[in-house]
Amino acid sequence: MRTANRTWQRLAPVALALCLVTQWVRAAEPPAKPSGAPAAVAAPAPATIAAPEAAPEASAAAPAGDATGEGSTRALDEQIQDLKQQVVDLNKDLFVLEEELLFPANTQVAVFVSMDVGSFFGLDSVTLRVDNREVINYLYTPREVAALVKGGVQRLYVGNLKAGSHELVALFSGKGPNDRDYRRGASIKFEKGVGAKYLELKISDKTRRQQPEFEIKDWE
Amino acid sequence: MIRCFGRSCLLVALLALVQPAVPAATAVGELAPDFALPAATGGNVRLSEHRGEVVLLAFWSSHCSVCTAQLSLLGDLQTTYRSAGLVTLAVSVDDDMHRATRYAQAHPTRFPMLLDLRKGVSRAYGVERLPTTVLIDRRGRVRFLQSDDRGIDNSYVAQVRELLDDPL
Numbered sequence: 001m002r003t004a005n006r007t008w009q010r011l012a013p014v015a016l017a018l019c020l021v022t023q024w025v026r027a028a029e030p031p032a033k034p035s036g037a038p039a040a041v042a043a044p045a046p047a048t049i050a051a052p053e054a055a056p057e058a059s060a061a062a063p064a065g066d067a068t069g070e071g072s073t074r075a076l077d078e079q080i081q082d083l084k085q086q087v088v089d090l091n092k093d094l095f096v097l098e099e100e101l102l103f104p105a106n107t108q109v110a111v112f113v114s115m116d117v118g119s120f121f122g123l124d125s126v127t128l129r130v131d132n133r134e135v136i137n138y139l140y141t142p143r144e145v146a147a148l149v150k151g152g153v154q155r156l157y158v159g160n161l162k163a164g165s166h167e168l169v170a171l172f173s174g175k176g177p178n179d180r181d182y183r184r185g186a187s188i189k190f191e192k193g194v195g196a197k198y199l200e201l202k203i204s205d206k207t208r209r210q211q212p213e214f215e216i217k218d219w220e
Numbered sequence: 221m222i223r224c225f226g227r228s229c230l231l232v233a234l235l236a237l238v239q240p241a242v243p244a245a246t247a248v249g250e251l252a253p254d255f256a257l258p259a260a261t262g263g264n265v266r267l268s269e270h271r272g273e274v275v276l277l278a279f280w281s282s283h284c285s286v287c288t289a290q291l292s293l294l295g296d297l298q299t300t301y302r303s304a305g306l307v308t309l310a311v312s313v314d315d316d317m318h319r320a321t322r323y324a325q326a327h328p329t330r331f332p333m334l335l336d337l338r339k340g341v342s343r344a345y346g347v348e349r350l351p352t353t354v355l356i357d358r359r360g361r362v363r364f365l366q367s368d369d370r371g372i373d374n375s376y377v378a379q380v381r382e383l384l385d386d387p388l
Contacts, residue, residue, distance in 0.1 A: 124264065139256040139264040 107160040108196040111168070115148040116204040121182060121212035122175035123148070123203065128157055129169040135159060156201070161192045170201050172214055188216040246345050248365055252277075252356045253344040257311065257334035260324035265309060265332050268360070273305045274383045277354040279347045281314050282323040286371075287351040293372040295330045297380065302330075304384045305358070309334055313342045313350070357383050 103110075111128060123145050127137045136157045140148075148154060169187040176182025190197065198219040206213045246253055252275075256266040267275065278294055280287035291310060298308045308331035314320035317335050324333035336342050345354055348367065353376075355364040364379050 139258060139266070141256065141264050141266045141269060143269055144266075 103158050103160060105196045106194050107162065107192075109157075109159055109161045109166075109192065110155055110196065110198050111157040111170075112198065112200045113148065113154045113156045114152075114200060114202055115145075116202070117149060117212060120177055120205045120210065121172075121203060123172065124174040125172075126156060126201065127171040127173075129171075130159070130161070131166055153200075161197070163192050163194065166190055166192055168199060168216065170214070170216060172201075172203065176212065177210060182212075184212075184214050186214045186216050188218065190218055246354075246362055248362050250362055252354070252360055252362050253341075255341045255344070257336060257341060260312070260321045260333040260335055261328075263332075265334055267309070267356075270307045271360050272358050273307045274358060274380065275356040276306060276308045276380065277345070277356065278308065278310045279313055279342055279345070279350060279352040279354075280310055281312060281350055282319050283314070284350045288323075288327070290351050290353075290371055291327070291329060297372060297377065298330050301380060301384060306380065306384060307331070311336050311341055313339065313347065355379060355383060357386060 109130075113126060115123065117123075123140050125137060125139045128135050138156055144154070167187060167189045169185060171183065171185045173181075173183050186201070188199065190199065200217040200219060202213075202215050202217055204213050204215075252267065254266070254268045256264050258264050276294065276297070278287075278290065280291060282288065294308050294310070298306060310329065310331060310333045312320040312324070312333060312335050314335075317337055320333075320335055345352070352365070352367045354362055354366075357363045363383055366376065
């Protein structure tokens, strides 16, 4: 028992010293280097993955390239383009995997915005509340509004919800008819089941009433 | 007593290990946090829409006399280098946004005066004193951060020109 206590007393300061050194090393790590570094960090991994495949290609290309300098340069260019394409494909796969990991289909809820307006409403911002909790307040720039008016559909929000009943409330702010401040809301109660849920916030003109209309559609 | 010291050391070691990560403000070299803010004169401005241009973010307050003096110098800088791709965005950190709006409308500038209503942008950039200016390069990375009252001197202009000379 005494021996155990003595050992304990000797080890504790050592553990403390190790932890302090670890914290110091973490704090002393240099910050991320500008511009070129991330590309340089990302590039080596695919390059090393592709290296075994590229090596036989390179060795096969070398004898052919030896014949003319142009041939070897062209082969090198093709290899570089292949590597670039592999990096792009990897990046795409990683993005898809990240989406699936963060927002699995059985809990995913996505809200989209579309506009079909002329002169009755100039969108400034949209605020979303899901089950009385504000999840996003998005400000729109003139460029984004122009893209929506041209027919673009924006994925405004993606999140996770448990299965069951939920309520979505959307508040639209902007300039209405006669350039006056305009603020309108729309809400929908929906059932979240198994599978992703998609909702669309539609802003459209109602010429008969000379007013914009806001509705929420459920993509069932 | 030795036993207590040993246990204290172990406790401190454990606390050091489980120390919560405190998010650091943006440092030089990092990607500039994107944001969208309303302008005092209407409309919204988003930082990422200026990718490809050099952006000068100037944090100011109507209570700060040095900041308001700096704004006129920034206007001259903007006029000189606008065609080369310089964009200046002034972000107000006033608590009273009506005062900031009145000031902006009374002192029109050649660049947008943005209102950081929720202070999210100033927190993201770690603004602790005024005036603070941030230079963002064409790739969207923070390159220079100045948080003193040296103002827009020759060395600052040299920094701006260095970034403008850097092609995307």
